Amino acid sequence: MKLTVYFDGTFWCGLVEAQDQKESLVYKHTFGPEPKDQDIMIFIHQQLPKILASSQTVKAENNGIVERKINPKRRQRMINRAKRQPVVSTKSQLALQEVHQLNKKAKQKRQKQDKADVAEAKFQQKQLKKQQKKKGH
Template sequence: MKLTVFFDGQFWVGVVEQYVQGKVKAGKHLFGAEPKDQEILEFVWKQLDQLTEGLSQNVESGYGISERRINPKRLARQVSREMEQRGVSSYAQEALRLEYEKRKKEKQVDSRQQKEELKERKRELKVQKAKAKHRGK
């Protein structure tokens, strides 16, 4: 699991990448103003689990499959490379895009259903009003 905090031009954003069996799940958290170390630690302790549990879309990647023990020097080089790298991986971006599209479709379905219910309710009121007029009340 990896947390990357960066400034996207307007807000500070944290992107969580979770690597499980060659697949990547990614979630986004908006910090707003520049977060202090304590804020980031509180996010990790309190909200990180909720964020990762809510993720359902994942993307295939070849990362994290090897079961071999990594040489400590090689691991240190990988860590330094990742520290120099800005932003998030392309796999994480793809997972974020899929998660966004899924939520967008769910929202569209919900809003369509609410519109239909409102239309049906208005129709029922119109029918009741017409019946009341017809009865002469």
């Protein structure tokens, strides 16, 4: 069983993923404001067992993966690595992220062009001043 707590842009949510040999369960719980450790523990010990008992499960596909005991240090490294990974988001969030990236690229391009224009204008101003000095004005 795995519980992932993440911020979805508006609220803090918890994603519970439980899987055994034959069945799989995924449940999303919205905490609201940022939950404290105590709130998460209350959810795990009081609400989660009720949810697991009353929710429907989906048949799991066994892709030949066999669960075996994992060394505690390795498990801790895997947990830390998983914490650093971004949480899987919905299609709309991915679309918004893509639009944001496109806007960011456009802004960078525009700023680079503006900087080049300013540098060109400065260069032309220096050239004009240089020519006027040469003429004796």
